[in-house]
Amino acid sequence: MISLQDLKRISEFEWEVPASYRKDMRVPVRIFATRRLLEAVLQDKSLDQAVNAASLPGLVGQVLVMPDMHQGYGFPIGGVAATRYPEGVISPGAIGYDINCGVRLLASRIDIQEAGDLLEDLAGALDHFCPSGVGVKGHLRLTGKEMDQVITQGASWAVKRGFGSQADLQRTEEFGSIDGANPNDISKRAKERGMPQLGTLGAGNHFIEVDVVDQVFNQEAAGVMGLREGLLVVQIHCGSRGFGHQICSDYVRDFQAAVQRYKIKLPDRELVCAPMDSPEGRAYISAMHGAANYAFANRQVLASYARRAFEETFAGRVENWHLHQVYDIAHNMGKIETHQIAGKAVEVCVHRKGATRAFGPGAPGLPPEYGQIGQPVLVPGSMGTASWVLTGTQESMSRSFGSTCHGAGRVMSRSQAKKTIQGSQLRSQLESQGIRIRAGSMPGLAEEAPQAYKDVDAVVETVSGAGIANKVARLRPVAVVKG
């Protein structure tokens, strides 16, 4: 395993594993972390996995790892890797099974004081309206034709069906719909799994959380986003459900043969990949875009359910109970983007697995209102701890392929969390801190305990200190709904 001696310190917030560390590395690995966070990371195999990722053909720049990094499978969580388009490779395992897992932030005009005792009702209403839990199916029953429309249209499909408005799409990464998704590149089984699950949260670390804006660090940016201290907001964290899982499984299986065909040598079979200009690579990109569109649609439908919960709870009791969308971002995706590398504009596929796009001011693809402040970055903390709203910067554009952290990042294994933390005790503890909990599974709750995660504030201080994101606002949880 990699040790501190193998790393070169670049600054207080940056470290490097030089490409000379291992023969098969094509580029160095750049780590965004303080020494303290780094020491936690060295306890698991995250950096060894980042070194493995640095062997992918067609890489440019550096493989990056964010301060919330932790060990994954194949590619580390918190990893970013850019491959030259179209001759470089795309690796499904470097994007993850939950394609376009991401976060949507909705903001209300309701002050926490005004909400008062109604927060208990709100937690119940969110739990009632938003289907969650293992194996739970949604309220929608899609036909095959509708499923194909979701695949090609994403969140726009949901808006056409009455789930939300054009304003939501305007404030969604890729405006909620990525071109180039062909339903024929997706297996029948993936579609069968996806059809009953649209509009469901799932289980694991996915959640709907009501927060209060606790502290604002950048009044101008917060004002543009409609955030001010004391307001209630809602975060929705989920992805493409069984649909994305099946697409990733299908292509990781098929790419086992592709790497033989293209004579690609890899240190881990989970990193299998194919050139983007090959038939296999093109088919995966198309399918991955389909899963991304499904996930955008999924969060769009769930946002609509969250709005119903707000209406049910607050209509007639407060003046304005409506929720407006702040932004929706992906943190498990491969995106074809243009970045400046050594002074030249280069088209690359940026693999972000547990890392968030963080485009700076003036970057393409942002809604006009965010053009000046940069793209909102949503960083959910662990359950019961703070979450953050950040913005992308010019430096994130030039130094991290327009990327930053995505969360707190685990430090304790699930089995260890299960052994040391009792779900029911944790719920009482969180409730005593004023956080209402609605959870389908107590062992599941225990695995997501705050103690199992890094300190999200330390993670945010690191990306802010390194210049790859700016702090806008800190959120404090008041109600959590989990599967």
Next chain:
Amino acid sequence: MMDIVESGYQEIEHTADWALRVWAADIEALFVQAAAGMNHLSEITLDEKRVEREFEVQADDPEGLLVAFLSELLYFGEDENIGFDNYLVEIRGDKLYARTAGGQITGRKKEIKAVTFHNLAVRKTKRGFEVEIVFDV
């Protein structure tokens, strides 16, 4: 444990996901233990009314067959809400034939998203076969 028990599984530490070490005297038994271990991780309980299913999967090597076999079991769990506690597995060439028995799932505490190929290698040992499997959860 591996010296005294002929076949079994054990949960091993993984920061974010779940991992199992599985061992058995022969490769078919290894697959059956892996399936039992996966049930243990998701903590499923089954209805007493028995159901049976038969299926086959194909892959170029034992690791591919293992991922395909376990993925198929996950799919039955999601699609038909069926889990299994009895397995007959036969491997011939690049194909695996399975006859499985179980029941409707009455309780399932955790969701497994996928079976990964991460560092997956079915190894021959002195006492049989061994493998470590990482699941995405």
